[in-house]
Amino acid sequence: MKIELAESYGFCFGVKRAIKIAEENRNSSTYGPLIHNANEIARLKNDFNVALSENLDTFKAGDTAVIRTHGIPKEELALLNRRNVNVVDATCPYVTKPQQIVEEMSTQGYDIVIFGDEAHPEIKGVKSYGVGNVFVINAPEEIDALKLREKVATVAQTTRKIEDYRQIVGKLMETHKEVRVFNTICNATFDNQDAVRALAQKADVMVIIGGKNSSNTKQLYAISKEFCPDSYHIESKDDLEPGWFSGKEFCGISAGASTPDWIIDEVVEAIEHLRR
Template identity: 40%
Template structure:
């Protein structure tokens, strides 16, 4: 059995930056002895979050849960009002927002001030989208399907951005429809380059192998997109797992080539364990 790993897989720049930021805080905190928190899970990978908790970084859901200490803003970013609350409560805020996400926040803030209606293509419940919306007074139209677009009235001015982990095909499909809903339209393809590279690499690999293993958190948006893409090429032999223990060993024996890809929030050590276990068959 031959195992082939996708050219682009595992931690992206934004996630790696967030992880390093968190561990730097732990190291810098050795003398200060200040409690460290992340506002929501730092990344969408439970194993990585567990490791951070073992090192003393606790997860909180709201700033009201703390009165002091250090709070790390996760890679997904947060609404503008979070910074205001932290300032009022005198909480030490450490910002690990992904630079690609920060770019979108700046775009919607700028164009909202210019009088544009903001449209975000993405999952309305995803923390990245919730955070972006918070930079335009939570007044953005969030769309994920054609049905969502039908609910938008005809507008004078529209600014379109897209969640960093959306598929390019969905972005192109929905923007084509959205452009007919306003007189003046500006659009920004804010899907991050790492996401595009992972998706293209996963599709190319899925065409070459018998089986695809996608490693990543079940709540990770970018991992779910990789699963969808791989299933388009290998509908019956694409498997989504979080750890090596979930490998469908009994289903792999009859195949010659196995492809492995991983979401942007999947640590290298988890990917290595999966590859090692497949190689041991």
């Protein structure tokens, strides 16, 4: 069985930056999971004593709080600063950008439409920067229920598919005269999605590696499944099942933006062992 990695996969710029920041701040705590990968979070804890806290009240004056790559709500950041916590911001710049856009456009009188998952930490943070009407939707048909004024600005969750965002934008333009569109989908997301799409069309089994809570990994898996029905989303080599590869000739592998190389290497090695 041939094994091939996607042309683009794994750690993106924002995640690499966040990991470096965390490693440089030993004996600190991240507020919320730094990235959506439990294995990498465990490595940071074991090797650098970077703990994980999901409770804002655990941070006291003088403590160091590393802000997760997905960002946090504006009011929570302000509270940490008021408490004289040493805030080290590892928010991905691609996430900071839609925060800034939402703040600027809403203060200029635009209603905001965010395409994304309202329960996702990135979107919770982005939404918090708006004043006035800020709506979060997952599909074009949800637009009809919104009470939008004439001026609308829209941003997207950084890990969403561009094809889906186009549908949202198209629907808004059908009903509103002034629509400001900001393409806030991350370039790394584009590259990884294009690469998995190309690979899945050649493979007869696909393995997508990444955290079960990782939005961008879920998107990669969904795209892979479109073109290769035998696609599997795993977090580590321990999730592999030998039966997936029985009779297969071409195994494609991709990984989400929060998946470190050491986990990918372990999965590749395990699949190579299974095929012997």
